[in-house]
Amino acid sequence: MSALPPLRSGSLRRRTIVAVLALVALLLVVLAVVVDIALGARLRGQIEERLRDRAAAAASLVGTVDDADLAERLSYQGLAVRIDGAGGDSVVAGPSPEQLRDGPPGPGGGPGAGDRSVPQPTASGNVAVVASDVSGDDQLVTLRSTLSDGSTLTLTASAVGVGETLVQVRWIMALASAGVLLLAAGAVTVVVRRSLGPLEQVSQVARAIGAGERERRLRPTRSDTEIGRVATALDDMLDDVVGAEKTARDAEARLRAFLSDAAHELRTPVAGIRAAADTLVRADLDGPERDQLAAHVAREATRASRLIDDLLTMARVDRGLELHVVDADLRAVVEAEVRRVPLVHPSLRIRAETPDAVVPVRIDVDRIAQVLSNLVENAARATGGHGSVLLTVDRPGGEARVTVDDDGPGVADADRERIFERLVRLDEGRVSSGGVGLGLPIARGIARAHGGDVRCAPGQTGARFVVTVPQS
Structure with a gap:
C-alpha cells in the first residue's frame, strides 16, 4: 500500500x-x-x-x-x-x-x-x-x-x-478598483471567518476528546453539506475509536482476569502436590498412608497437566488452529464418542440417534471428537456422572448438526453466552466439578475454526448444546 x-x-x-x-x-x-x-x-x-x-x-x-x-x-x-x-x-x-x-x-x-457655417446636407441635389x-x-x-x-x-x-x-x-478605474479590492478584502475576511468557524469548533472538540472527554461529539445540524459530511465522518470515526478503546480495555481486563484465574487454578494442584511430596520426604510412612499420598500426588499432577493442556489448546485456538481436514462421516465420530464414554463414566447413560444415510463432512476428526468429548464431560459434571445424555445427528439445510442433550439442571437464559467465556463456571457446577471453565470456549473455538459453531440452546429438561459444521 x-x-x-x-x-x-x-x-x-x-x-x-x-x-x-x-x-x-x-x-x-x-x-x-x-x-x-x-x-x-x-x-x-x-x-x-x-x-x-x-x-x-x-x-x-x-x-x-x-x-x-x-x-x-x-x-x-x-x-x-x-x-x-x-x-x-x-x-x-x-x-x-x-x-x-x-x-x-x-x-x-x-x-x-466666426460668422460662417456649413449647411447640413439635404436629400435633394x-x-x-x-x-x-x-x-x-x-x-x-x-x-x-x-x-x-x-x-x-x-x-x-x-x-x-x-x-x-x-x-x-483608466485612473478612475484604477482608483475604483483599489477601493473595490479594499472593500472586498474586508467583506471576504468576515465571510471566510464566519464560514470557517465550524472548523474551529472541530478543533475544540478534538482537543477536548484528547484531554479525556471521550463523549464529546460534533453532531452537525445538517449532514448534507461539506462541513456536515466532515463532522459526521469525524463523529463516526470517534465512535469507532472510542469503541475500539473500550474493547481493548475490556480485553485487557479479561486477560488479566484469565491469567489470575489460571494462576489460581494451577496453584491449587501444585500446592497439593508440594504438600504431599513434603510429607512423603519428611515423614516415615509405610503402607496405606504412603500409597494414599502417592495417589494424591498423581491425581493433582493429572489435574495440573489437564489445566496446562487446556491453556495450551486455548492459546492455539486464539492463534489459529492447524486443522488436518479429511472427508468423514459425522455419524462415525458420534458413535465413537458414545463407545468411549462408558469407559470413563460407567454410571453415565449415553446414547445416539443418527440418520440411516451417511452425513458427509470435511473435518479434523480428532478436533471434532474433542468438541464432543468436552460437551459430554460438561454434561457428566452437570449430572454428577449419573445422568442421561443424548447425541442427535441431523442435517438441516447445508450444514451437519450434532445436538447434545442432558437431564441436568440446565443453563439459565442469562448464562447461555457467558458460559463460553474463559474460566467461567456456573454455581451449580462448582461443587463437584473437576473442570476449570475452558472446555466450552475450546469447543466453540474448534467448531468456528471449521466454519461452524457451538451454541447453547433452550432444552426440554436440562442443557442443550448444538454443534454445527459445514457439509462436504
Missing part, C-alpha cells in the same frame, strides 16, 4: 482570501480592458462620424462655392482641410496636422470663420460623396473623400482628446 502524501496544512483562511481577491482583481482588470477598448472605439467612432458629416456637407456645396471658401467653412470646427482639385490645384485651410497632434483648437479658430476612407493613428483621424466633380477632400481631426479621456478613465 503506497504512502499517502503529507496533508497540506497551510492556512485555509489566508488561501481562500487570497484566491478570492485574486479573482476579483482579475475580473476588475478584464473589466478595465473591456471599458478601455470599447470607450476608445466609441470616441474614435464619434470623430469619424463628424468627419463624414463634414464631407457630406462639403459635397452639397460643390459647384456653388469655390474651393477656398469651402475649405474655410469646413475648417471652422478645428479641422485640417485640404482640397485637391481635378486640375491639380490644392487649397489648404485650418490648422496643420502637426498642430492637431498638440491638441484640437477651439471652435472659430480659423480666420474669418445631384452631388454626393463618390468614395471615402478613414485612416489615422493614436493622435489623428483622417478622412479622404472623392467628390462628384473629381476633387479630393481630406479632413483631419485631432484624436488627442480621446487619449486624454482614456487616461482619465
Whole structure:
C-alpha cells in the first residue's frame, strides 16, 4: 500500500482570501480592458462620424462655392482641410496636422470663420460623396473623400482628446478598483471567518476528546453539506475509536482476569502436590498412608497437566488452529464418542440417534471428537456422572448438526453466552466439578475454526448444546 502524501496544512483562511481577491482583481482588470477598448472605439467612432458629416456637407456645396471658401467653412470646427482639385490645384485651410497632434483648437479658430457655417446636407441635389476612407493613428483621424466633380477632400481631426479621456478613465478605474479590492478584502475576511468557524469548533472538540472527554461529539445540524459530511465522518470515526478503546480495555481486563484465574487454578494442584511430596520426604510412612499420598500426588499432577493442556489448546485456538481436514462421516465420530464414554463414566447413560444415510463432512476428526468429548464431560459434571445424555445427528439445510442433550439442571437464559467465556463456571457446577471453565470456549473455538459453531440452546429438561459444521 503506497504512502499517502503529507496533508497540506497551510492556512485555509489566508488561501481562500487570497484566491478570492485574486479573482476579483482579475475580473476588475478584464473589466478595465473591456471599458478601455470599447470607450476608445466609441470616441474614435464619434470623430469619424463628424468627419463624414463634414464631407457630406462639403459635397452639397460643390459647384456653388469655390474651393477656398469651402475649405474655410469646413475648417471652422478645428479641422485640417485640404482640397485637391481635378486640375491639380490644392487649397489648404485650418490648422496643420502637426498642430492637431498638440491638441484640437477651439471652435472659430480659423480666420474669418466666426460668422460662417456649413449647411447640413439635404436629400435633394445631384452631388454626393463618390468614395471615402478613414485612416489615422493614436493622435489623428483622417478622412479622404472623392467628390462628384473629381476633387479630393481630406479632413483631419485631432484624436488627442480621446487619449486624454482614456487616461482619465483608466485612473478612475484604477482608483475604483483599489477601493473595490479594499472593500472586498474586508467583506471576504468576515465571510471566510464566519464560514470557517465550524472548523474551529472541530478543533475544540478534538482537543477536548484528547484531554479525556471521550463523549464529546460534533453532531452537525445538517449532514448534507461539506462541513456536515466532515463532522459526521469525524463523529463516526470517534465512535469507532472510542469503541475500539473500550474493547481493548475490556480485553485487557479479561486477560488479566484469565491469567489470575489460571494462576489460581494451577496453584491449587501444585500446592497439593508440594504438600504431599513434603510429607512423603519428611515423614516415615509405610503402607496405606504412603500409597494414599502417592495417589494424591498423581491425581493433582493429572489435574495440573489437564489445566496446562487446556491453556495450551486455548492459546492455539486464539492463534489459529492447524486443522488436518479429511472427508468423514459425522455419524462415525458420534458413535465413537458414545463407545468411549462408558469407559470413563460407567454410571453415565449415553446414547445416539443418527440418520440411516451417511452425513458427509470435511473435518479434523480428532478436533471434532474433542468438541464432543468436552460437551459430554460438561454434561457428566452437570449430572454428577449419573445422568442421561443424548447425541442427535441431523442435517438441516447445508450444514451437519450434532445436538447434545442432558437431564441436568440446565443453563439459565442469562448464562447461555457467558458460559463460553474463559474460566467461567456456573454455581451449580462448582461443587463437584473437576473442570476449570475452558472446555466450552475450546469447543466453540474448534467448531468456528471449521466454519461452524457451538451454541447453547433452550432444552426440554436440562442443557442443550448444538454443534454445527459445514457439509462436504
